[in-house]
Amino acid sequence: xxxxxxxxxxxxxxxxxxxxxxxxxxxxxxxxxxxxxxxxxxxxxxxxxxxxxxxxxxxxxxxxxxxxxxxxxxxxxxxxxxxxxxxxxxxxxxxxxxxxxxxxxxxxxxxxxxxxxxxxxxxxxxxxxxxxxxxxxxxxxxxxxxxxxxxxxxxxxxxxxxxxxxxxxxxxxxxxxxxxxxxxxxxxxxxxxxxxxxxxxxxxxxxxxxxxxxxxxxxxxxxxxxxxxxxxxxxxxxxxxxxxxxxxxxxxxxxxxxxxxxxxxxxxxxxxxxxxxxxxxxxxxxxxxxxxxxxxxxxxxxx
Amino acid sequence: xxxxxxxxxxxxxxxxxxxxxxxxxxxxxxxxxxxxxxxxxxxxxxxxxxxxxxxxxxxxxxxxxxxxxxxxxxxxxxxxxxxxxxxxxxxxxxxxxxxxxxxxxxxxxxxxxxxxxxxxxxxxxxxxxxxxxxxxxxxxxxxxxxxxxxxxxxxxxxxxxxxxxxxxxxxxxxxxxxxxxxxxxxxxxxxxxxxxxxxxxxxxxxxxxxxxxxxxxxxxxxxxxxxxxxxxxxxxxxxxxxxxxxxxxxxxxxxxxxxxxxxxxxxxxxxxxxxxxxxxxxxxxxxxxxxxxxxxxxxxxxxxxxxxxxxxxxxxxxxxxxxxxxxxxxxxxxxxxxxxxxxxxxxxxxxxxxxxxxx
Numbered sequence: 001x002x003x004x005x006x007x008x009x010x011x012x013x014x015x016x017x018x019x020x021x022x023x024x025x026x027x028x029x030x031x032x033x034x035x036x037x038x039x040x041x042x043x044x045x046x047x048x049x050x051x052x053x054x055x056x057x058x059x060x061x062x063x064x065x066x067x068x069x070x071x072x073x074x075x076x077x078x079x080x081x082x083x084x085x086x087x088x089x090x091x092x093x094x095x096x097x098x099x100x101x102x103x104x105x106x107x108x109x110x111x112x113x114x115x116x117x118x119x120x121x122x123x124x125x126x127x128x129x130x131x132x133x134x135x136x137x138x139x140x141x142x143x144x145x146x147x148x149x150x151x152x153x154x155x156x157x158x159x160x161x162x163x164x165x166x167x168x169x170x171x172x173x174x175x176x177x178x179x180x181x182x183x184x185x186x187x188x189x190x191x192x193x194x195x196x197x198x199x200x201x202x203x204x205x206x207x208x209x210x211x212x213x214x215x216x217x218x219x220x221x222x223x224x225x226x227x228x229x230x231x232x233x234x235x236x237x238x239x240x241x242x243x244x245x246x247x248x249x250x251x252x253x254x255x256x257x258x259x260x261x262x263x264x265x266x267x268x269x270x271x272x273x274x275x276x277x278x279x280x281x282x283x284x285x286x287x288x289x290x291x292x293x294x295x296x297x298x299x300x301x302x303x
Numbered sequence: 304x305x306x307x308x309x310x311x312x313x314x315x316x317x318x319x320x321x322x323x324x325x326x327x328x329x330x331x332x333x334x335x336x337x338x339x340x341x342x343x344x345x346x347x348x349x350x351x352x353x354x355x356x357x358x359x360x361x362x363x364x365x366x367x368x369x370x371x372x373x374x375x376x377x378x379x380x381x382x383x384x385x386x387x388x389x390x391x392x393x394x395x396x397x398x399x400x401x402x403x404x405x406x407x408x409x410x411x412x413x414x415x416x417x418x419x420x421x422x423x424x425x426x427x428x429x430x431x432x433x434x435x436x437x438x439x440x441x442x443x444x445x446x447x448x449x450x451x452x453x454x455x456x457x458x459x460x461x462x463x464x465x466x467x468x469x470x471x472x473x474x475x476x477x478x479x480x481x482x483x484x485x486x487x488x489x490x491x492x493x494x495x496x497x498x499x500x501x502x503x504x505x506x507x508x509x510x511x512x513x514x515x516x517x518x519x520x521x522x523x524x525x526x527x528x529x530x531x532x533x534x535x536x537x538x539x540x541x542x543x544x545x546x547x548x549x550x551x552x553x554x555x556x557x558x559x560x561x562x563x564x565x566x567x568x569x570x571x572x573x574x575x576x577x578x579x580x581x582x583x584x585x586x587x588x589x590x591x592x593x594x595x596x597x598x599x600x601x602x603x604x605x606x607x608x609x610x611x612x613x614x615x616x617x618x619x620x621x622x623x624x625x626x627x628x629x630x631x632x633x634x635x636x637x638x639x640x641x642x643x644x645x646x647x648x649x650x651x652x653x654x655x656x657x658x659x660x661x662x
Contacts, residue, residue: 010607013626017613021620036627039635041604046558048596048606049648051580052589054505056648060600063642096505106645110638159560160573169564193561194523200558202524204592209555212527276620281612 002130004076004121005068006034007086010042011234012079012261018278019234022267023078023123029139029270030131034076037067043077043085046156047201050085058099059106061089062114066107069118078123078263080233081199084156086120091163122157124232124262125166128174136181141271143183147292149265150226150257151175151186152217152240154233155195169193178262179230182269189224191216196231198239211250214243218255228258228289230265237261241283258286268293488541497544504578511568512536518562518572530555532562532572539575548586553579584651594652594661601643601654604629604636 004027012019027034041060049057065086068075077083093100094116104113127136158169167174170193176186197203197213218240221229231237240259248254260268264277268290279286501509519525519533530552538547547553556576563572583589596606603609605628614624629636643649653662 008626008628010605013617013628014605014607014609014613017617017620017622020626021622024622038627039629039632039638040627041629041635041639042600042606044600045596045606048593049600050558050577051554052584052593052597053646053648053651054577054581056643056646056651059642059646060639063638106642109645110641112638155557155559160563160571162569169560191523195557195559195561197557200554200556201590201593202555202557204596205554205590206528209524209528210557213523213557278616278620281616 003033003035003073004126005037005071005073005118007037007040007043007064007068007075007077007082009077009079009082009234010045011238016234016237016261016278016282018267018276018281019078019237019261019263022261022263022272022277025272025276026139026263026266026270030135032126032130035071035073037064037071037075040064040067043079043082045201046081046085046088047199047204051201055102055106057085058089058092058103061085062093062103062107063110063112065090065118065120066112066114069115072118074119074121076121076123076126078232078261079235080122080154080156081235083120083122087122087164090116090118090120122166122232124157124175124178127178127262127266133177133181136178136266139266140182140269142269142293144265144269144293145183147184147289148187148225148227149179149184150189150221150224150229151179151192152196152229152231152236153193154231154236155199157232175230175232175262179265182266184269187224187226189226190220192220196236196239197243198235203239207246208250210239211243211247214239215247215251215253218244218247218257221257222255226257227292228260228265228286230260230262232262234261245283256284256288258282258289259284260286260289488543492545493542494544495542497542497547498540500544500582501539501575501578504581506571506574506578508568508570509536509539509575512540512570513568515567517565517567518570521561521565522556523559523561524555524557528552528555532556532576535579536570536572536575539579547579548583548588551588553583554590589652591661597648597652598654598659598661601640601649602659604639 006023008020024034041064043064044057044060046057049060065075075086077086093103093114100114100116107113153172153175158164158166158172161169166172172193179186194217195213196217197210202213203210229240231240237259240257244255244257244259258279259282260279264279267277268274268279274280274286274290279290498510514533514537516533518536519531522530522532524530525532535547535550535553538550553576556573558573558576560573563570566572599606599608609625609630617626618624623631625631629639649656654660655662
């Protein structure tokens with residue numbers, strides 16, 4: 001199978017390294033090599049760079065893409081924000097000759113040139129299309145039967161559909177299918193496709209608004225009986241994990257719903273050590289979910 | 304004074320009737336009540352006609368019918384515009400004419416169209432009434448008649464009934480009349496080139512907007528903040544540049560694309576949002592917290608840089624303490640800085656390279 005240029009970004013590697021660890025181990029098992037993109041930077045953050053100055057946003061993103069172009073590999077990233085920035089930049093520069101020229105003039109200052117000959121792909125889409133549900137299901141050693149999961153797609157994984165086209169953005173199934181390959185159940189909940197609240201620079205500029213979104217989502221997930229949240233974006237992950245403590249501080253509302261990035265979640269199902277997944281340092285304890293998995297293990301004898 | 308009261312009363316009645324008409328159920332009832340007698344009449348007449356034709360051979364009537372069918376239609380509409388006369392007309396003239404009316408298809412539009420005509424009518428009256436500041440007694444009675452006449456007993460009942468169900472507008476005396484001075488857009492506020500500026504910045508689809516409001520209706524920020532994207536798009540198209548560039552609510556957009564996904568005109572709404580934000584940023588309207596993300600990137604290459612706790616954690620799980628990014632490669636960080644100097648991002652956020660602070 002194809003190898004990828006592995007784009008890290010910021011929040012995953014600099015806050016939740018268990019996501020990175022799980023991904024590296026998992027893809028090795030699936031026979032896919034994740035190659036480091038040496039010297040890559042922030043994607044850059046779409047909420048700030050995209051909002052402040054489009055040319056800066058495109059240029060830094062294009063620089064990151066040129067690293068993968070030099071490697072001759074498609075990019076894989078597991079952050080919706082990074083995916084949005086890199087995909088959109090790649091898309092725009094491929095379709096807008098003037099923008100490409102402008103960006104290349106800037107990149108020439110550092111001896112780089114954007115060519116547009118690689119693809120930008122999202123980790124979850126690679127799992128679904130390249131690895132496939134069968135191989136994922138076959139790799140599950142600790143089935144998560146009986147665990148109710150609230151899947152959170154986030155925004156920039158699927159949207160804008162006109163450009164990305166991975167799945168139907170109003171009613172997608174791709175993540176639910178991956179989650180259910182572990183034996184867990186994906187529960188439907190109200191406003192499932194709504195944003196976590198962190199995007200567009202809203203978290204840093206107006207935390208109250210961001211947390212109002214998050215509380216909305218958590219309330220709906222709780223009402224649906226979710227045991228845990230599974231996301232595919234470290235920023236959404238942070239918003240749900242840290243956000244729950246912030247909501248508690250601000251309003252006194254406690255949810256205590258464990259949060260897993262899909263890489264961590266699959267890691268659990270594949271029998272990885274929870275400590276290697278760094279789920280023990282999450283703000284919201286994941287014990288309740290792990291205990292339930294433990295219980296299931298006892299019943300099924302761990303198989 | 305008396306005149307104004309009469310008008311107001313009538314206006315409110317009509318407005319509530321119109322307002323009610325936007326609800327599905329009462330609107331349907333309204334239709335049936337006001338028009339059913341005519342429909343029934345037409346059907347009766349038609350069977351009469353058939354009988355007549357049967358007896359006479361009906362040659363002459365057929366010809367006449369073809370000639371008349373068009374003018375017939377316009378007369379029905381005309382009828383509704385002159386309700387005073389229509390009282391009698393409806394019973395006499397149309398009855399005779401509609402005897403000859405044959406195609407069923409034609410009957411329908413007449414019924415569906417009439418309520419629209421009825422709805423439009425009071426608006427016209429309202430406007431003229433308002434224009435005439437000092438009306439003479441003659442107009443008063445004329446208007447009064449005009450409005451009250453067409454309300455057939457049954458229709459009036461419906462309005463009465465639905466009116467009770469609806470919450471009464473507070474201070475109903477003036478709630479319907481906007482203050483023109485407050486709501487005028489003056490030529491000097493309009494910058495006609497603003498729309499083109501947005502188009503030139505890469506969102507040519509903005510011109511396709513027909514103001515349906517699906518965007519604001521889909522917007523999760525719209526339901527919890529004063530941010531109204533439809534409104535901002537409208538103002539942008541109208542050229543209200545100053546207003547748009549001073550509207551801070553544009554920063555409440557989470558860029559989730561809910562609006563854009565559902566836009567029936569295919570407007571790249573999130574692009575428009577970012578273009579407006581770019582313009583605001585150029586004008587110095589940037590939040591300190593956002594600038595700090597920029598500072599982190601200029602200093603480390605990461606919007607969220609590594610910290611000691613995460614370095615320990617990385618080590619624990621067998622990863623390098625530093626990720627293989629600008630954190631590990633200082634020359635790569637230099638590239639990032641060079642690019643951001645070249646694009647002017649550093650001066651945009653007021654970054655001082657010597658102090659490493661925002662000025």
